[in-house]
Amino acid sequence: xxxxNSLGYEVVFDNxxxxxxxFLIDHDYSQLLILVDRNTNDHCxxxxxxxxxxxxxxxxxxxxxxxxxxxxxxCIGVWKTMLDFGADRKSLMLNLGGGVVTDMGGFAAxxxxxxxxxxxxxxxxxxxxxxxxxxxTGIDLDNIKNIIGTFTQxxxxxxxxxFLETLDDRQIxxxxxxxxxxxxxxxKQLFERCMNVKLPVLPxxxxxxxxxxxxxxxxxxxxxxxLRKILNFGHTIGHAIEGYSLYHDQEPLLHGEAIAIGMICxxxxxxxxxxxxxxxxxxxxxxIKGIYPAYPIDQAIYPTLIExxxxxxxxxxxxxxxxxxxxxxDCDFNKYAEEDMIVESLDYYNQVIK
Amino acid sequence: xxxxNSLGYEVVFDNxxxxxxxFLIDHDYSQLLILVDRNTNDHCxxxxxxxxxxxxxxxxxxxxxxxxxxxxxxCIGVWKTMLDFGADRKSLMLNLGGGVVTDMGGFAAxxxxxxxxxxxxxxxxxxxxxxxxxxxTGIDLDNIKNIIGTFTQxxxxxxxxxFLETLDDRQIxxxxxxxxxxxxxxxKQLFERCMNVKLPVLPxxxxxxxxxxxxxxxxxxxxxxxLRKILNFGHTIGHAIEGYSLYHDQEPLLHGEAIAIGMICxxxxxxxxxxxxxxxxxxxxxxIKGIYPAYPIDQAIYPTLIExxxxxxxxxxxxxxxxxxxxxxDCDFNKYAEEDMIVESLDYYNQVIK
Ligand SMILES: NC(=O)c1ccc[n+]([C@@H]2O[C@H](COP(=O)([O-])OP(=O)(O)OC[C@H]3O[C@@H](n4cnc5c(N)ncnc54)[C@H](O)[C@@H]3O)[C@@H](O)[C@H]2O)c1
Ligand SMILES: NC(=O)c1ccc[n+]([C@@H]2O[C@H](COP(=O)([O-])OP(=O)(O)OC[C@H]3O[C@@H](n4cnc5c(N)ncnc54)[C@H](O)[C@@H]3O)[C@@H](O)[C@H]2O)c1
Ligand SMILES: [Zn+2]
Ligand SMILES: [Zn+2]
Numbered sequence: 001x002x003x004x005n006s007l008g009y010e011v012v013f014d015n016x017x018x019x020x021x022x023f024l025i026d027h028d029y030s031q032l033l034i035l036v037d038r039n040t041n042d043h044c045x046x047x048x049x050x051x052x053x054x055x056x057x058x059x060x061x062x063x064x065x066x067x068x069x070x071x072x073x074x075c076i077g078v079w080k081t082m083l084d085f086g087a088d089r090k091s092l093m094l095n096l097g098g099g100v101v102t103d104m105g106g107f108a109a110x111x112x113x114x115x116x117x118x119x120x121x122x123x124x125x126x127x128x129x130x131x132x133x134x135x136x137t138g139i140d141l142d143n144i145k146n147i148i149g150t151f152t153q154x155x156x157x158x159x160x161x162x163f164l165e166t167l168d169d170r171q172i173x174x175x176x177x178x179x180x181x182x183x184x185x186x187x188k189q190l191f192e193r194c195m196n197v198k199l200p201v202l203p204x205x206x207x208x209x210x211x212x213x214x215x216x217x218x219x220x221x222x223x224x225x226x227l228r229k230i231l232n233f234g235h236t237i238g239h240a241i242e243g244y245s246l247y248h249d250q251e252p253l254l255h256g257e258a259i260a261i262g263m264i265c266x267x268x269x270x271x272x273x274x275x276x277x278x279x280x281x282x283x284x285x286x287x288i289k290g291i292y293p294a295y296p297i298d299q300a301i302y303p304t305l306i307e308x309x310x311x312x313x314x315x316x317x318x319x320x321x322x323x324x325x326x327x328x329x330d331c332d333f334n335k336y337a338e339e340d341m342i343v344e345s346l347d348y349y350n351q352v353i354k
Numbered sequence: 355x356x357x358x359n360s361l362g363y364e365v366v367f368d369n370x371x372x373x374x375x376x377f378l379i380d381h382d383y384s385q386l387l388i389l390v391d392r393n394t395n396d397h398c399x400x401x402x403x404x405x406x407x408x409x410x411x412x413x414x415x416x417x418x419x420x421x422x423x424x425x426x427x428x429c430i431g432v433w434k435t436m437l438d439f440g441a442d443r444k445s446l447m448l449n450l451g452g453g454v455v456t457d458m459g460g461f462a463a464x465x466x467x468x469x470x471x472x473x474x475x476x477x478x479x480x481x482x483x484x485x486x487x488x489x490x491t492g493i494d495l496d497n498i499k500n501i502i503g504t505f506t507q508x509x510x511x512x513x514x515x516x517f518l519e520t521l522d523d524r525q526i527x528x529x530x531x532x533x534x535x536x537x538x539x540x541x542k543q544l545f546e547r548c549m550n551v552k553l554p555v556l557p558x559x560x561x562x563x564x565x566x567x568x569x570x571x572x573x574x575x576x577x578x579x580x581l582r583k584i585l586n587f588g589h590t591i592g593h594a595i596e597g598y599s600l601y602h603d604q605e606p607l608l609h610g611e612a613i614a615i616g617m618i619c620x621x622x623x624x625x626x627x628x629x630x631x632x633x634x635x636x637x638x639x640x641x642i643k644g645i646y647p648a649y650p651i652d653q654a655i656y657p658t659l660i661e662x663x664x665x666x667x668x669x670x671x672x673x674x675x676x677x678x679x680x681x682x683x684d685c686d687f688n689k690y691a692e693e694d695m696i697v698e699s700l701d702y703y704n705q706v707i708k
Contacts, residue, residue, distance in 0.1 A: 029375075072426070072430060076426060076495070079495055079501070079502060080495065080496070083495070083496075083498065083665055085502065086665075107465075110502055110504070111461075111465065111502050111503060112501070112502065113501060113503075113505045114490065114491075114492065114500075114504055114505050114577075114578075115504065115505065136468065138468065141430070141433055141434065141437070142434070142437075144437065146468075147433070147437065147466070147467060148433060148465050148466065149465060149467075149468045150465055150468055150469065150504065151468050151469065152466070197361065223468075223469075224468075261358075310440065311437055326395075
């Protein structure tokens with residue numbers, strides 16, 4: 001068992017989740033609510049129940065799976081179900097699922113009766129290496145990602161790789177994009193280790209190492225006034241593509257798949273505007289495009305994408321803000337790029353995936 | 355000009371609002387959004403504009419007036435309008451209105467892009483003496499009052515009695531209920547001064563004194579773990595009646611009118627369960643019922659009211675929690691009452707208003 005100390009709570013890595021049961025018993029919560037989506041209800045809840053055999057009294061709140069349901073309508077449904085279950089201020093919400101469940105459950109809990117405690121048991125690679133740590137909660141509005149949310153820390157995070165067994169390869173690959181990102185922005189060695197991984201299997205300690213990197217950044221800047229912005233590498237463009245795809249594609253891109261595209265574009269901008277060496281750009285691009293499916297982007301939608309970027313949370317005063325690499329393992333924030341440069345980067349992406 | 359220091363911000367009492375303009379100029383906000391309802395747009399915005407002649411660049415967000423619009427649908431409308439105006443993380447929201455505008459605007463701001471700054475310029479007596487101070491934001495869901503919200507402090511509050519000139523007597527009376535409450539729970543002298551007031555005119559310093567009392571309580575217990583619960587005197591029963599009235603009456607009770615009923619009922623419970631002297635009960639009841647309209651409560655709706663009380667935020671584990679007076683000017687919290695006692699108190703109310 002390993003632990004990482006985050007902002008007033010622990011991230012516990014333990015495949016048997018031994019400490020979860022004692023956490024629940026030791027804390028004097030009036031009620032336990034478990035938020036799941038249909039998939040984690042089927043695949044993860046039985047596992048969770050086996051981990052906490054002495055806890056038999058809880059209520060289940062189930063939502064439909066998928067990013068398209070990480071919205072205010074489902075959130076209202078969660079709030080109303082909490083009310084129906086008579087949840088009071090001393091209730092605990094346990095979010096069992098991927099980033100959609102942890103983001104939306106965290107938001108619902110942080111605003112229900114002006115805030116009740118919640119913990120995360122992340123069940124996707126993405127939520128284990130990234131979404132469950134750092135205190136960002138949120139939901140989408142229209143197709144603007146995470147536009148409504150709070151900074152609220154969970155009371156604990158419990159990570160077990162057992163949950164990953166039922167996750168399909170595409171989801172593993174999606175989550176892996178955030179591991180790559182953590183390497184690119186802060187740990188060249190981690191990036192090099194990524195290049196040696198034969199997906200969909202990855203070494204257990206990579207999850208831990210990835211959380212370590214994210215946590216270091218978050219501890220220094222919890223509310224994203226500065227340094228934390230480097231975690232958005234790939235996300236300015238990636239979020240716009242993700243939001244667009246969600247509304248327009250039959251089978252939308254997953255978060256990590258969109259971020260992978262965003263990382264290629266933003267690595268290109270880093271090369272052009274922030275002295276990222278061309279050889280490193282090529283290493284990054286060749287590696288990423290080898291893992292993720294090509295997604296040709298019609299030039300006709302560029303203006304829509306740029307509009308979505310403007311609406312993104314991180315953009316102040318209509319300037320388009322970016323985190324840009326200086327080299328692999330080193331990232332700057334509060335960089336700005338012109339529309340032309342973004343268009344060039346999208347063209348570049350279309351070019352390299354040919 | 356007077357000032358009160360609250361949780362990291364100042365409450366400024368100044369009829370000319372001289373400091374508001376310099377606050378806006380000194381802070382480096384990217385954008386100013388002013389939230390109004392239709393009435394404050396008509397009656398208060400011109401006044402505000404006169405106070406800040408050098409500030410000409412802002413966007414107005416208007417909502418429909420009234421408690422029935424303090425809900426998630428209107429909040430979504432506010433969020434979307436903020437997006438349309440391109441509000442970013444460095445925008446400031448100025449809430450110009452009564453408790454509905456300050457509560458909902460505070461909530462919308464505290465969750466937009468995970469939180470932007472906001473200030474309050476309260477324009478009703480109720481919001482000046484109570485709602486604008488203390489950091490509670492919130493909206494109603496179905497007819498459950500303030501069930502969704504956050505604890506987030508404004509960056510400043512600016513109070514001018516000029517705004518009250520256009521407020522009708524019924525609203526003044528409603529707001530005055532919270533002044534009475536502040537006297538009852540913590541300041542016998544203030545309560546006695548209340549009894550000498552000839553509504554709808556009240557001495558200016560009463561607003562200040564009322565905020566002082568609320569602020570003292572809030573500073574000691576910002577997130578209502580203990581002492582702050584005394585501010586809920588009258589509200590356990592009052593909120594239920596307010597929520598009920600909102601859904602069922604052609605012309606619903608105002609917040610303070612419902613709280614006045616709640617204070618009579620809860621004073622009765624205080625007498626029966628918390629040693630409030632009978633003579634003081636009579637003083638309180640005779641005084642309050644002399645100011646507020648009688649609102650006979652059909653016994654058939656008692657179960658609905660009790661159900662609403664159960665759903666109220668402040669109730670942990672299905673026990674019905676109350677703040678109960680020990681004497682005028684002295685209040686206890688974490689008191690519990692049985693359903694029978696609540697029924698008796700409603701009967702008592704029906705009796706005394708005959
Ligand atoms: N809060 C943050 O800091 C942060 C960071 C990164 C990403 N995110 C958010 O996370 C979301 C993406 O997370 P995600 O990729 O985990 O998405 P997700 O929650 O939608 O999970 C992906 C799919 O896998 C299913 N699933 C989950 N666990 C499973 C399991 N163990 N076995 C089988 N199926 C399982 C889910 O039902 C879903 O269909 C995005 O909304 C993104 O914005 C948030
Ligand atoms: N956050 C808190 O701590 C707190 C405390 C007490 C009450 N509240 C909330 O406050 C709300 C009640 O506040 P309220 O009574 O101010 O209600 P309100 O905001 O609805 O205002 C009452 C009416 O007066 C109008 N109005 C406002 N200012 C005016 C002016 N200067 N001239 C003419 N008309 C004007 C409004 O448009 C509205 O129609 C309730 O929702 C209650 O829950 C919150
Ligand atoms: Zn991400
Ligand atoms: Zn009140």
